[in-house]
Amino acid sequence: MKNIFTLIEHRRGEIRNISFELLTKARELSEKTGGKVTALLLGHQTQTFINEIKSSAHRIIVIEDEKLKDFNSEYYKTVLSNILTTEKPFLTLIGHTAFGIDIAPALGSKLNIPVSTDCIGIEIDNNVVATRQMYGGKLNATINFKDSSQFLLTIRQGAFTVSETNLSTEVTNIPSPLKEDLAEIKFLEYIEAATGGVDITKANIVIGIGRGVKEQENLKIIEDFAQAIGGVVGCSRPVADSGWLPKDRQVGSSGKTIKPKLYIAMGISGASQHISGMKGSETIIAINKDPNAPIFNEANYGIVDDLFKVIPALKKKIEELKQ
Amino acid sequence: MDSIVCIKRVPQTTDLEIKIDSSGKDIQKDRLTFDINESDSYAIEEAIRLKEKLGGTVTLVSIGEIGNDDIIRMGLAKGADSAIRIEYSDELDGFATAQLLKNTIKDLKFDIIFTGCMAQDDGYSMVGQTLAELLGIPYASLVVKLDVENNLATINRELEGSLIEKSEIKLPALFTIQTGINEPRYASLMAIRKATGKEIKITDAKNTELTKNTTITKLFTPPPSKQAEILAGTTEEKAVKMTEILKEKGVL
Numbered sequence: 001m002k003n004i005f006t007l008i009e010h011r012r013g014e015i016r017n018i019s020f021e022l023l024t025k026a027r028e029l030s031e032k033t034g035g036k037v038t039a040l041l042l043g044h045q046t047q048t049f050i051n052e053i054k055s056s057a058h059r060i061i062v063i064e065d066e067k068l069k070d071f072n073s074e075y076y077k078t079v080l081s082n083i084l085t086t087e088k089p090f091l092t093l094i095g096h097t098a099f100g101i102d103i104a105p106a107l108g109s110k111l112n113i114p115v116s117t118d119c120i121g122i123e124i125d126n127n128v129v130a131t132r133q134m135y136g137g138k139l140n141a142t143i144n145f146k147d148s149s150q151f152l153l154t155i156r157q158g159a160f161t162v163s164e165t166n167l168s169t170e171v172t173n174i175p176s177p178l179k180e181d182l183a184e185i186k187f188l189e190y191i192e193a194a195t196g197g198v199d200i201t202k203a204n205i206v207i208g209i210g211r212g213v214k215e216q217e218n219l220k221i222i223e224d225f226a227q228a229i230g231g232v233v234g235c236s237r238p239v240a241d242s243g244w245l246p247k248d249r250q251v252g253s254s255g256k257t258i259k260p261k262l263y264i265a266m267g268i269s270g271a272s273q274h275i276s277g278m279k280g281s282e283t284i285i286a287i288n289k290d291p292n293a294p295i296f297n298e299a300n301y302g303i304v305d306d307l308f309k310v311i312p313a314l315k316k317k318i319e320e321l322k323q
Numbered sequence: 324m325d326s327i328v329c330i331k332r333v334p335q336t337t338d339l340e341i342k343i344d345s346s347g348k349d350i351q352k353d354r355l356t357f358d359i360n361e362s363d364s365y366a367i368e369e370a371i372r373l374k375e376k377l378g379g380t381v382t383l384v385s386i387g388e389i390g391n392d393d394i395i396r397m398g399l400a401k402g403a404d405s406a407i408r409i410e411y412s413d414e415l416d417g418f419a420t421a422q423l424l425k426n427t428i429k430d431l432k433f434d435i436i437f438t439g440c441m442a443q444d445d446g447y448s449m450v451g452q453t454l455a456e457l458l459g460i461p462y463a464s465l466v467v468k469l470d471v472e473n474n475l476a477t478i479n480r481e482l483e484g485s486l487i488e489k490s491e492i493k494l495p496a497l498f499t500i501q502t503g504i505n506e507p508r509y510a511s512l513m514a515i516r517k518a519t520g521k522e523i524k525i526t527d528a529k530n531t532e533l534t535k536n537t538t539i540t541k542l543f544t545p546p547p548s549k550q551a552e553i554l555a556g557t558t559e560e561k562a563v564k565m566t567e568i569l570k571e572k573g574v575l
Contacts, residue, residue: 011482071488074461096448098482101440102464105449106456109418114536117417117447133545134445135336135350139343142541146534157483184461186491188477193485205574211337229575241503247485254481262574269337283572285565286551292340294545301568302551303561313562321566321575 002033002090002124005061007080008041008053009095011071012190015052018095018157023056025122025160026093027167030058033124035090037167042079044069054169061087065176073102074185075178080107082177088150091128096154098254108152114145115152118272120159128153136271137294157253158276195248198232205231206260208251208278211238212267212288212307219244221311222266228315228322234258236274252277267307270295324379324471326370327431329424329438329450330363330398332391336444343542349414350542359394362439366500368507369469370437371402377471380404382431386411386423392523400510400518411528417445419533421453427526429458433495435476440465440499451499462497463490467504 006022008015019039026037039057041049044066053060061083067075080103084092094100096118108115120140121131128151130143145151200206207226213219219233226233233249240250251258252274263281267288268274275298278284286299287310296302303310334355342351359367370381383398383406385391395406409427428436436458438451448464455462467487468479471494480488481501510518554564569575 011486016483072490073463098465098480098488101448102452102480105417105452106462108536109421109453109456115418115449115453116537117449132446134542135341136443136446137545138336138341139350139542140545141539142543144538144540146536146538148536184493184496185463188489188491190482191479191487191489193487229569237502243506247503253483255485257484262569262572283568283574284551285568290338290340291553292544293338296551296553297545297547298549299551300549301565302553303565304553305558305561309558310562313558314565317562317566318569318575321570 002035003038004030004035005038005040005084005087005089005092006057007092007094007100008039008049009097009099010043010049015049016095016097017162018097018155019053020056020162021157021160022093022095022155023053024163025155026057027165029091029122029124038087038089040080040083042068042076050171055166057169058167059170059172062171062173063176064173065178067178067181068176070187071099071102072185072187073106074182076103077107077110078182079177081110083174084111084113084150090150091124092150092152094152094154096156100154104152104154111150113150113152114148115154116143116145117154118156119143119153120156122153127151133272136269138292156272193247196246198249200232200234200249200251201256201258203232204260205229205262206234206251206258206264206281207231208234208236208263208265208268209239210236210266210268213239216242216244218308221308225311225315228318231262236268236271265295265299268295269293270298324373324377324435325382325433326373326379327382327384327428327433327436328363328366328370328398328403329436329454330367330383330385330394331360331439331442332357332385332387332394333360333442333444347541348539357390359397360439360442362441362500362502364507365502365504366437366439367398367401367403368505369500370435371508372505373435373471374402379434382406384409384424384427386415386420388412395523396518396521397510397515399521400514401508405524406521407524407526409526409528411531415533416535416537417447417449418453418536420450421457422533423528423531424450424454425457426528426531428454434474435471435494436497438497438499440501448499451497455497458497460495460497461492462499463492464499465501466498467501469498469504
């Protein structure tokens, strides 16, 4: 029987959306394979989580332990190894999140289960066939696995859309295998990043800049344009990494999620981490030299041209219009 | 404090149109330039800073052919003490890469292993964590801050939505370094010249038996989820069209 397990991800008392995305995909796959979907819930004070997941899976396996309250790869790996070894699910799905990235590769290696990461598509025949992206989203790759009785995939956030369902769910409590404190990794605390003067999540118009801006000196041109159009300047990861803009201007999965009326992506190629932070914008316009940049797959309108030729022309038109 | 930094040489494809080769499983690389993987460059910097603060050594390890010597020498010029190149040329998946690294690193003395958190080409984000598991040492991924005191590391990991997770980890340990953790230095011309003469130890791994868990069987252009309407014409015409759209949408 090709059973599918999904790992429930929660943080600070809340289930993260990826958990429902994984359950949705698992149910879709199980309809074809005839296997059952099991949600793995590791945590402390799990009752509210159980209520939330109930009806989304055929079964929930709950491991309740105070040591599992916050994510700790050492504890989670120990517990998950235990379960995957005894239950032997055909396929295990974990989110490709800071949590899943940390635990999945080592877990697979420990249990000798083949792993592929950041997958956006899954097919099941005798084995598993996965689709994932390479080269910053410019290409997709079909991934085949060596023969195995178990597979482990991490799944990109937002790759699958959550759907509602109403399954009757069996809840199985398994006693925690954690007998003593493990000593190597100790979770201390969560820290909220400091915020500066500009809140890009509240702006109507955001100009997002990426690597294509090339030099810090060019920032002035962008700032002037943003002022002309009445927007604020946000950025993709490389710009924040270089220190050209503060970290709180970074749009993307590890930064801010924004939903402005208008987002203009300038010189941003469109890595998935960035896309997930801006795809909710009402109108997206992308300006990029590379006609195949993945950003054009997300934008409503595109301009394939040199950024620094487009900006002055555009600024002039906008200023004319405003007069 | 002795560190090992695992570095990868990757094709530079930002702003470039990439083409699939005749095998259908790889890209055309003959016209591309290559450089060190971005997060690996931050990993080197973190190792060198640690050495400057606490003493010890930095050893670079890289899998590949002679072309890799460019990025290795640049690391040496920046301040690494020694380097090992694992001679291997076949395609590797994340698990096989970690096995090759483990074979070499298990015999070395180290307190910390650094890797980048993700390769720009294949984007697996798995080699570091897998390597740590194979070596039986604790690890943390996506590290954006590191402090070391008395064989205990305090680290910040980058989570989603501007949130940071702070943890303590006992050394020896492995850290996968996220970009932006520091500001990688430039090597001076003098240092680059000096590094040209430094020895790079070669470990021949061509006949190593490796388990490959996954194989890329096909590459293809992603189907667009929402194809943008591309505004055509001269730059001036594009600007006019875009201004009209903005007016229509009521954002001006």
